[in-house]
Amino acid sequence: MKERIEKLLKNLLLEYIKTAEPVASSLLVDKLDEKVSSATIRSELVELEKAGFIYQPHTSAGRVPTEKAYQYFVDNFLVEKKLSAKSLQALAPYLKINKSDREKLKSLAKEFAELTGDAVVLAFAENDIFYTGLSNIFSKPEFEDKNLLIDLSKIIDHLDQVIYDIFDQTTNINIKIGSDCPFGQRCASIFTPLQLADAKLLLAVVGPMRMDYSANYNLIKFIAEKYKS
Numbered sequence: 001m002k003e004r005i006e007k008l009l010k011n012l013l014l015e016y017i018k019t020a021e022p023v024a025s026s027l028l029v030d031k032l033d034e035k036v037s038s039a040t041i042r043s044e045l046v047e048l049e050k051a052g053f054i055y056q057p058h059t060s061a062g063r064v065p066t067e068k069a070y071q072y073f074v075d076n077f078l079v080e081k082k083l084s085a086k087s088l089q090a091l092a093p094y095l096k097i098n099k100s101d102r103e104k105l106k107s108l109a110k111e112f113a114e115l116t117g118d119a120v121v122l123a124f125a126e127n128d129i130f131y132t133g134l135s136n137i138f139s140k141p142e143f144e145d146k147n148l149l150i151d152l153s154k155i156i157d158h159l160d161q162v163i164y165d166i167f168d169q170t171t172n173i174n175i176k177i178g179s180d181c182p183f184g185q186r187c188a189s190i191f192t193p194l195q196l197a198d199a200k201l202l203l204a205v206v207g208p209m210r211m212d213y214s215a216n217y218n219l220i221k222f223i224a225e226k227y228k229s
Contacts, residue, residue: 005044006076007032009053013065013073017210020141022062067178070188070209074175079214083222087115091219095226097196106130109203112223116216118207121183121191124199126164131156142208148186155184166191167202173221178209190216192224 001009011031015023025041032041045063048054053072054063065073083091094108105122113120113133121131134156143149155162162182166174173192176182183189183206190213191204203223205216 004032004034004036005047008041008044009048009065009069009072010077012048012054012063013069013077016065017212020210022057022064024062027062065209067209070177070213074177074213077214078217080221081214081218083218087219087222090115091223095223105201106132108223112203112205112219115219116205116207116212118205118211118216121159121163121202121204121206123163123167123202123204126167127160129159129163131159137207140208140210142186142210148184152184152187163202170202173217173224175213175217188213190220192220194224194227196227 008028011028012023015027015031025038025045028045029036029038029041045054048069049056049063052066053069054065056063090111091108094104094111097104097108102124105124109120109122109130110132113136116133117136119131119133119137121129123129137143137152138149143152166182170191170193173190175188175190177188179185181187181189183204186209187206188209188211189204189206191202194201194203203220205211205220207216
């Protein structure tokens with residue numbers, strides 16, 4: 001992909017992740033470092049659309065990323081960085097506990113959901129599952145779509161089967177988007193094992209495909225590394 005078109009896609013993705021609104025070409029003109037005409041931007045957006053990275057939900061609207069675009073974001077634009085002092089302070093009380101401290105582990109999951117603004121699943125075993133933060137994702141614009149709400153509710157009703165399918169196979173951090181996401185084809189998830197002294201657990205953050213991948217990845221990576229050390 002050409003460098004400028006890649007920058008265009010990145011800016012479109014970041015804007016849509018932030019706003020959940022179709023992104024207009026005029027907004028993208030302002031975000032590019034170099035001076036590019038609106039006509040050029042519109043032409044390059046057509047290229048991205050033909051390549052399957054974006055689509056136009058209405059003839060007069062801006063563009064919206066596809067599953068392919070989010071996957072490209074994760075493969076090429078994911079930023080690894082240290083957590084903010086605020087996040088470190090919030091997580092600090094939960095970083096040295098064992099499996100018997102179930103309430104502390106649940107509190108960790110709740111804090112994680114609060115920091116991500118998404119839902120969090122914590123599996124103590126394949127059939128021993130705690131989840132929190134559903135109100136976070138159900139309040140997002142995507143879930144105004146009744147069908148998406150129903151689809152995710154069905155997944156939650158069979159969460160034990162979802163966890164059974166991924167629990168033993170998960171050995172490191174996984175990012176699964178759309179059709180690859182075990183929590184629903186219109187969702188995204190990041191999940192990892194937590195290695196305690198006396199057991200292995202599974203921690204997952206689940207949200208719409210429009211989740212903040214970099215922020216969520218850095219949070220779950222930090223937690224996973226603390227439990228390995």
